[in-house]
Every structure is written in C-alpha cells, then in structure tokens.
Amino acid sequence: MIMRSGSNWQPPDGEVRRDERLENHTTFAIGGPADWFVIAVSEADVRATLEFAAAEGQPLFILGGGSNVLFPDEGFRGVILTLSGALAEIEFEGSKVRAGAGALLPRVGLLAGKRGLSGLEFASGIPGQVGGTVFMNAGTRDSSVGPLVERVRVSDRTGRILELTNEECGFRYRNSNLKEYVVLRAEMRLSEVPAQEVRAKSQAYRRERIESQPVGTRNAGCVFKNPQGQSAGQLVDRLGLKGLRIGDAMVSPVHANFIINLGSATAEDVRSVMKEIQRRVAAETGIRLEPEVYLVGEERSEGTD
Numbered sequence: 479m480i481m482r483s484g485s486n487w488q489p490p491d492g493e494v495r496r497d498e499r500l501e502n503h504t505t506f507a508i509g510g511p512a513d514w515f516v517i518a519v520s521e522a523d524v525r526a527t528l529e530f531a532a533a534e535g536q537p538l539f540i541l542g543g544g545s546n547v548l549f550p551d552e553g554f555r556g557v558i559l560t561l562s563g564a565l566a567e568i569e570f571e572g573s574k575v576r577a578g579a580g581a582l583l584p585r586v587g588l589l590a591g592k593r594g595l596s597g598l599e600f601a602s603g604i605p606g607q608v609g610g611t612v613f614m615n616a617g618t619r620d621s622s623v624g625p626l627v628e629r630v631r632v633s634d635r636t637g638r639i640l641e642l643t644n645e646e647c648g649f650r651y652r653n654s655n656l657k658e659y660v661v662l663r664a665e666m667r668l669s670e671v672p673a674q675e676v677r678a679k680s681q682a683y684r685r686e687r688i689e690s691q692p693v694g695t696r697n698a699g700c701v702f703k704n705p706q707g708q709s710a711g712q713l714v715d716r717l718g719l720k721g722l723r724i725g726d727a728m729v730s731p732v733h734a735n736f737i738i739n740l741g742s743a744t745a746e747d748v749r750s751v752m753k754e755i756q757r758r759v760a761a762e763t764g765i766r767l768e769p770e771v772y773l774v775g776e777e778r779s780e781g782t783d
C-alpha cells in the first residue's frame with residue numbers, strides 16, 4: 479500500500495477506524511469497508527475531518543443512524559463521518575429541546591415525553607439520528623420533524639459554523655436544503671401536555687408500526703418516496719410484488735415499500751429488487767418511483783429534488 483501523507487491522521491478528540499465494515503452501521507446490515515470511519519465527538523473533530531477529506535481529495539459521507547442508506551458491497555473509498563459524545567447530547571429548556579445531531583430522535587422523543595413535551599411521538603420506532611432525520615425531514619404520513627425545528631446549527635463544508643432558521647432549512651416532503659452542510663444540532667419547539675398523553679400517543683404510533691411494517695427485520699424503512707397523493711407501498715402491493723426475491727433481498731410481505739435482508743443480501747440484490755419494482759410500476763402505471771433510501775455511489779439517480 480502506498481503510504482499517503484495522511485495515513486496516520488487522527489481527529490483531535492474523537493476516534494478514527496480504518497477499513498470499518500459499514501454493514502455493522504446500517505439497519506440493512508449491508509455495506510463493505512470504509513477506508514476511514516471517523517467518530518467525531520466535538521465540533522473541532524468535525525472541522526478537522528472536513529479539512530482532512532478536502533486536503534486528501536477524499537469523498538466524505540456523513541452517516542447518521544444508518545437507517546435510510548444502502549452502501550455498496552465494495553464499501554466506501556473515502557471518509558465516513560459519524561457524530562457522537564458531545565455531538566449527541568440532549569438539553570431541555572422550557573418547552574424547547576436542543577439535540578445533538580448524533581442523538582437518536584426516538585430517544586429525544588422519549589425524554590421529551592417524560593417531561594410532558596409533545597411533538598415527537600411519531601418518531602417512536604424510527605431508528606434515525608437527529609441529523610439524518612432533520613436533513614431528510616423524516617416523518618410519517620401526517621407528521622414530520624421539519625415543522626418542529628426552530629434553528630439548526632450546521633457546519634459548512636469548510637468548517638464554518640452557521641445557525642439556520644426553519645425557513646432557511648427549506649423543509650419539504652422528505653427533503654431540505656441541508657444537504658450541503660453537516661448538521662450539528664437542532665433546536666425544536668415542543669408543546670406542553672400531560673406526560674400520559676404523550677405516552678399514549680407514542681404507544682399508538684408504535685402499535686401501528688408493528689401492525690403495518692416489518693418491525694424487527696433488517697430493512698431501511700420505506701425504499702421509495704410516495705408519488706404525489708399515492709402510497710408507493712400500495713402501488714407495489716397491487717402489482718402483486720410482495721415476496722419478490724432476488725438473492726437474499728425480498729419485498730416485505732407485510733409492507734410492499736420495504737425491502738428486507740433475509741440474512742446475506744448484497745447491495746446488488748437490493749438494487750436489483752428496486753430496479754425490478756421500478757420497471758414493473760413504470761410499465762403498469764407510468765409512474766417513476768423515486769428512491770427514498772440514499773443509494774451511495776449512485777447519487778445521480780437518487781433524484782433528491
């Protein structure tokens with residue numbers, strides 16, 4: 479191996495791992511090794527990582543909970559940035575919560591609920607981190623995280639820190655303007671209600687999820703965005719594609735917008751199932767389903783806008 483100038487690089491406070499397998503960091507349990515896997519625990523780490531990637535000309539990917547991403551079987555040639563420690567802290571002030579991008583959103587919701595703060599019940603059971611869920615405006619059919627957000631602290635790609643207002647974030651269906659930044663922290667405004675109401679609402683969301691989604695399997699949530707006014711799952715189901723299997727990747731028999739890894743699915747298996755679904759849906763309905771799952775290495779076909 480050629481020794482590069484940065485081959486002994488370390489962030490100031492956090493940790494770096496070489497050739498870390500991404501299957502251990504994704505809910506699909508799929509993905510080969512990343513050249514550099516950085517666990518940043520401070521804003522200084524984030525800045526140093528951005529500078530390192532830029533200086534070495536290495537691609538950079540910011541990984542949250544790994545619940546909406548498909549990495550290639552070959553892994554990632556570049557730097558994966560994850561946020562932990564002080565970048566995952568959760569702080570309450572009255573009815574506001576400031577949550578580090580590395581905190582799990584359902585954990586923020588749980589702690590909020592204990593204080594009688596409502597708004598994040600829908601997140602109960604969504605295995606996403608604050609950064610990723612804010613960045614993609616994650617949510618359910620009738621709620622999403624965007625409307626709760628008052629301010630987002632971000633770093634631009636040069637390491638400059640900015641505080642963005644809700645408007646500047648540009649939240650829309652499963653999307654925002656945050657793509658060019660590293661989300662560091664989100665400040666959300668919740669509403670005060672009796673704690674038992676929050677608990678009951680969270681339980682109802684959890685129950686609905688258990689009844690209608692393949693909870694407990696290796697999946698990455700809904701694979702396609704819903705086309706305007708329709709449910710992708712319903713479209714795929716109507717075509718009889720539940721149970722469609724290529725290798726170890728299968729369309730969930732419970733919810734047709736989920737693909738599950740039955741054990742040793744490769745990224746290629748999942749992509750093949752996705753392509754087959756897109757082909758059948760386009761042929762039968764004329765609708766082009768857009769991936770919701772972030773396909774690393776296929777950014778151009780991801781259709782973010």
Ligand code: EPU
Binds near residue numbers: 619709711770
């Ligand atoms: N349906 C079927 N067959 C299926 C799946 C759904 O007939 O295989 C029907 C359902 O019976 C229902 C309708 O389609 O009448 C809508 O289904 P569902 O309530 O599951 O909602 P969805 O539109 O498929 C959206 C979000 C989910 C979120 C649920 C629940 C998207 C792409 N999906 O799904 O989010 O959990 O609402 O609120 O926006 C995700 O983002 O990863 C995700 C799973």
